[in-house]
Amino acid sequence: MKDEIKGPPRWMDRIIEFYCRKDLLEDLQGDLHEYYFRNLERSRGKANLIFFLDVLKFCRLYTIRKPKILGQMTFFNLLGNYFKTSVRSIARNKLFSSINIVGLAISMSVGLLMITYIGETLTFDEFHEKKDRIYRVTSTYSSITGDDPFDLASTSVFIGEKLRNEYSGFEKVLIMRRNFNADISKGENIINVRGHYSSPEFFDVFSFDLKSGDPKTALVEPYSIILTEKAATKLFKDEDPVGQLVTSGEDTYTVTGLMAEVPHNSHMQFEALASMSTLENKYRNDENSTFFTWRSIWMNYVYVLLEEGSTPDQINNYLTEIAVEENAKTDRYTITHEVENLSEIAPGRDLSNQIGPSITWESIYQLLGLTLIVILSACFNYTNLSIARALRRAKEVGIRKVVGASQSQVLTQFVFEAILIAVLSLVIAGGLYLLIKPEFVTSVVDEENVMMEFRWINLVYFIVFAISIGFISGILPSLVLSKLKAISILQDASKLRLFKGVSLRRMLIVFQFAISMALIIGATITYRQYNFSINYDLGFTSENILNLELMGNDSQKLMTELKKLPEVMDVSRSGMIPSTGEIWGDELKYNDPMDSVSFYFNPVDKNYPLIHEMKFLAGGTFPYNKKEEEDPKFIIIDRSLSERFGFSAPGDALGEVLYLQRRIEDDIPLQVVGVIENYQYQNLSSDAEPTALIHGGEDDFQYINMVVSSTDIIGMMTKMEKIWTGIEKLHPFKAEFMNDQIQDSYAHYRVLFRIFTFLAILAIAISTMGLLGMAVFTTETRIKEVSIRKVLGASEKNLVMILSRSFMLMLFISAVIAIPFTYYLFAEHILSEFKKRIDIGPMELLPGVILIFLIGFLTISWQTVKAAKANPADMLRDE
Amino acid sequence: MKGTNLGEFEEIVLLTIASLMEEAYSVNIVDEIADVTGRKTKLGVVHAVLKRLEDKGLITSELGEPTKERGGRRKRFFTVSHAGKVALMKAKEQRDRLWGKIPELVFQGI
Numbered sequence: 001m002k003d004e005i006k007g008p009p010r011w012m013d014r015i016i017e018f019y020c021r022k023d024l025l026e027d028l029q030g031d032l033h034e035y036y037f038r039n040l041e042r043s044r045g046k047a048n049l050i051f052f053l054d055v056l057k058f059c060r061l062y063t064i065r066k067p068k069i070l071g072q073m074t075f076f077n078l079l080g081n082y083f084k085t086s087v088r089s090i091a092r093n094k095l096f097s098s099i100n101i102v103g104l105a106i107s108m109s110v111g112l113l114m115i116t117y118i119g120e121t122l123t124f125d126e127f128h129e130k131k132d133r134i135y136r137v138t139s140t141y142s143s144i145t146g147d148d149p150f151d152l153a154s155t156s157v158f159i160g161e162k163l164r165n166e167y168s169g170f171e172k173v174l175i176m177r178r179n180f181n182a183d184i185s186k187g188e189n190i191i192n193v194r195g196h197y198s199s200p201e202f203f204d205v206f207s208f209d210l211k212s213g214d215p216k217t218a219l220v221e222p223y224s225i226i227l228t229e230k231a232a233t234k235l236f237k238d239e240d241p242v243g244q245l246v247t248s249g250e251d252t253y254t255v256t257g258l259m260a261e262v263p264h265n266s267h268m269q270f271e272a273l274a275s276m277s278t279l280e281n282k283y284r285n286d287e288n289s290t291f292f293t294w295r296s297i298w299m300n301y302v303y304v305l306l307e308e309g310s311t312p313d314q315i316n317n318y319l320t321e322i323a324v325e326e327n328a329k330t331d332r333y334t335i336t337h338e339v340e341n342l343s344e345i346a347p348g349r350d351l352s353n354q355i356g357p358s359i360t361w362e363s364i365y366q367l368l369g370l371t372l373i374v375i376l377s378a379c380f381n382y383t384n385l386s387i388a389r390a391l392r393r394a395k396e397v398g399i400r401k402v403v404g405a406s407q408s409q410v411l412t413q414f415v416f417e418a419i420l421i422a423v424l425s426l427v428i429a430g431g432l433y434l435l436i437k438p439e440f441v442t443s444v445v446d447e448e449n450v451m452m453e454f455r456w457i458n459l460v461y462f463i464v465f466a467i468s469i470g471f472i473s474g475i476l477p478s479l480v481l482s483k484l485k486a487i488s489i490l491q492d493a494s495k496l497r498l499f500k501g502v503s504l505r506r507m508l509i510v511f512q513f514a515i516s517m518a519l520i521i522g523a524t525i526t527y528r529q530y531n532f533s534i535n536y537d538l539g540f541t542s543e544n545i546l547n548l549e550l551m552g553n554d555s556q557k558l559m560t561e562l563k564k565l566p567e568v569m570d571v572s573r574s575g576m577i578p579s580t581g582e583i584w585g586d587e588l589k590y591n592d593p594m595d596s597v598s599f600y601f602n603p604v605d606k607n608y609p610l611i612h613e614m615k616f617l618a619g620g621t622f623p624y625n626k627k628e629e630e631d632p633k634f635i636i637i638d639r640s641l642s643e644r645f646g647f648s649a650p651g652d653a654l655g656e657v658l659y660l661q662r663r664i665e666d667d668i669p670l671q672v673v674g675v676i677e678n679y680q681y682q683n684l685s686s687d688a689e690p691t692a693l694i695h696g697g698e699d700d701f702q703y704i705n706m707v708v709s710s711t712d713i714i715g716m717m718t719k720m721e722k723i724w725t726g727i728e729k730l731h732p733f734k735a736e737f738m739n740d741q742i743q744d745s746y747a748h749y750r751v752l753f754r755i756f757t758f759l760a761i762l763a764i765a766i767s768t769m770g771l772l773g774m775a776v777f778t779t780e781t782r783i784k785e786v787s788i789r790k791v792l793g794a795s796e797k798n799l800v801m802i803l804s805r806s807f808m809l810m811l812f813i814s815a816v817i818a819i820p821f822t823y824y825l826f827a828e829h830i831l832s833e834f835k836k837r838i839d840i841g842p843m844e845l846l847p848g849v850i851l852i853f854l855i856g857f858l859t860i861s862w863q864t865v866k867a868a869k870a871n872p873a874d875m876l877r878d879e
Numbered sequence: 880m881k882g883t884n885l886g887e888f889e890e891i892v893l894l895t896i897a898s899l900m901e902e903a904y905s906v907n908i909v910d911e912i913a914d915v916t917g918r919k920t921k922l923g924v925v926h927a928v929l930k931r932l933e934d935k936g937l938i939t940s941e942l943g944e945p946t947k948e949r950g951g952r953r954k955r956f957f958t959v960s961h962a963g964k965v966a967l968m969k970a971k972e973q974r975d976r977l978w979g980k981i982p983e984l985v986f987q988g989i
Binding site for chain 1: 904905906922923926927930942948949950952953954955
């Protein structure tokens with residue numbers, strides 16, 4: 001009726017409806033309306049105003065609706081009940097609960113590893129008080145040859161001094177140089193210490209703990225050295241080291257400070273710090289030295305401490321300015337610099353020439369990704385089985401709803417149950433975690449200086465982690481269950497259509513198996529690539545060659561001694577070991593002085609090509625062993641180098657003179673005495689570059705290469721060690737078989753293989769358990785159907801087929817997804833860094849998939865055969 | 880609750896409810912108080928007192944039938960409960976006793 005007088009504005013009513021308790025609302029609102037109409041006689045505006053004020057005035061303690069706290073209170077009251085029903089349900093379905101708990105526990109133990117690992121990497125360098133203002137200068141080097149530019153953590157002394165002297169905006173500029181390595185002695189005691197050179201600002205910038213000594217002056221004077229406590233105790237026993245003199249070769253250092261041990265979560269590690277001025281004094285007046293040049297960016301580190309209020313952009317501008325000026329002076333390469341904050345160093349970008357252990361975000365993400373996949377897989381098990389079993393819990397939900405439970409309460413209950421299972425799993429996961437942690441530390445994170453130490457905060461993370469896992473895995477089934485209508489459950493539970501989730505469940509299973517297959521294929525491929533790498537034909541023999549590291553000892557003397565051993569057949573000496581990733585590079589010219597060729601070389605003696613059985617295409621090895629103090633005179637080049645210089649036949653190169661390029665002195669002439677077939681100088685991740693063997697002298701040699709033949713390796717090693725200790729007091733005996741050294745250079749792939757295998761086993765275990773659960777469930781629910789079919793004459797084989805068909809189809813779909821995906825991933829990404837690599841074919845892709853099919857098939861048929869064999873009379877008797 | 884004694888305004892509200900008999904709902908009560916005592920009271924105050932009296936058990940309430948006025952919202956009608964009646968009687972008795980003690984002399988000349 002339109003002629004009815006209009007009431008107060010709706011929004012005002014809404015206010016009171018919002019806050020007022022239901023039982024008071026109706027008559028209170030009525031009262032206010034009555035007044036409103038009374039006031040209308042005055043004016044609508046006035047009535048509106050009074051009504052509005054009244055609405056506000058009635059917002060009192062006794063009228064406002066009790067907030068949801070009440071609802072939460074019932075949650076706490078019901079908690080005991082939830083707990084009880086959860087425990088009962090866990091206990092009743094032993095098979096399903098153990099599948100869930102074990103699966104979650106396995107995957108969670110990996111999750112715990114990740115939490116500890118990532119938690120610890122994030123503590124790196126956190127102990128420096130001024131960490132927000134400390135920045136490191138990094139470099140990018142690109143040469144004109146168009147190779148990928150190098151990103152380096154190191155930089156030049158030049159840039160440090162330039163910033164320090166000509167620019168402002170920082171409190172301190174710290175210049176460091178790595179590889180301080182000295183055998184220092186005090187009286188009879190002698191120890192080897194490794195560390196860095198540093199300018200005096202070290203303690204202004206960093207917060208390392210200097211126990212005694214003056215932080216301001218300790219690194220000022222040349223030949224000052226700061227020792228850490230461990231090193232100092234070894235050398236001085238109980239004496240106070242500060243102020244003592246120690247000798248290293250011909251140099252004498254003064255100990256000016258004593259430091260606490262460097263925390264392991266620091267991006268730089270050292271036992272000693274020597275003053276940078278030691279080197280500066282040495283090179284300041286040496287015109288030939290590249291120490292202070294712009295391009296000497298390989299060994300030095302520059303850290304700046306910004307003034308409060310300065311920004312890193314400012315410094316980046318300075319650095320660009322300097323780079324533009326300096327790069328203009330040469331066209332052979334460009335170097336650019338930028339700064340990064342201390343917190344971005346570890347974990348940080350993938351930079352070469354790190355001063356200490358390097359942790360990259362890339363590797364963290366990789367590990368994290370793999371872990372998440374396994375965890376998700378276990379969550380899916382829970383989701384799947386719970387949705388499948390939801391029918392069994394439906395009656396409980398019905399009763400609860402009839403008694404007055406709201407949808408959100410039912411939801412809470414099932415999520416709570418999932419969380420309870422996750423927390424139970426956490427306990428088991430904790431045990432597994434302790435079991436696999438040592439292996440993880442030694443094989444995966446060893447080089448990153450991550451100790452995986454226990455920290456209390458981790459417990460909090462673990463619990464939060466368990467709760468979130470419970471939530472993630474429980475939320476879907478809980479939603480399904482809580483949405484059930486009480487009336488439809490209680491009327492006829494058998495008519496319930498719960499199977500809207502069927503396609504979702506199938507998808508989850510397919511996903512799980514696709515993951516398992518991808519992981520197992522990954523493991524196969526890495527294993528094959530690893531095997532391929534270590535068995536690759538290198539172009540020389542590495543069999544039975546034992547390489548002894550000289551560590552600065554007289555090679556002649558050692559060789560004479562070693563040759564006396566009956567096991568040593570032959571000996572040679574070399575500067576480096578090829579095929580292990582180590583490279584020595586230089587530049588070589590022939591007739592054209594403008595045409596220089598980058599090549600890799602190995603300084604060797606005349607025996608070297610012989611004992612390594614290198615294949616000579618022309619000429620032979622060096623005519624004699626080079627004498628000391630003599631420039632190298634001869635060179636043996638490989639086929640690609642000879643082709644590079646335009647010799648049409650290898651023989652043409654013999655007798656020609658090549659020049660080893662020197663910047664300041666005259667180029668060194670080298671006569672070609674032999675040409676060898678190309679061999680694998682670098683490891684397989686790089687394309688072959690031209691290489692050469694250069695006539696090396698005593699100073700160039702780092703290794704003695706021995707051809708040995710012995711059945712008693714240990715006895716032989718002991719004899720060698722005896723000879724070694726007779727000559728060398730300080731350094732330990734270190735000899736390795738060349739084959740092992742080559743294998744070790746592919747250790748990364750061995751680790752990758754182990755990670756893949758481990759995760760593949762976990763994923764397979766988890767998904768198989770899930771499959772088993774689903775198979776049990778399906779056969780249970782279809783047992784009547786199976787019995788009737790059997791009565792009607794279906795054979796056992798038919799029945800097994802019927803029951804297994806959909807599962808096998810799912811496995812098949814998984815394979816269809818997993819195979820191309822993994823193939824693409826490995827062919828295009830993971831193996832792409834190998835220039836020489838296996839072709840991925842059926843032999844790599846299929847075995848894993850077949851294995852999973854087999855496991856899946858056995859799991860399913862275990863259940864289906866049982867169902868098919870059951871006596872239909874037993875099953876149908878109750879009907 | 881401070882004993883069973885009624886506050887002054889509580890007593891007035893109670894008496895009004897009693898006098899209004901079947902017609903005692905909040906707006907009516909406010910109007911009646913204004914008519915009889917000349918005191919302009921606010922609905923909010925009366926509402927709070929009604930709530931308090933109900934909590935003390937002195938009055939009971941129930942919702943009436945919906946009517947066309949007030950947008951179809953029902954009124955809440957109040958009746959004095961047995962305890963309410965006892966409290967009123969007690970208050971009256973206390974007063975009467977005090978009145979009885981006052982010599983007539985005191986009020987002479989008013």
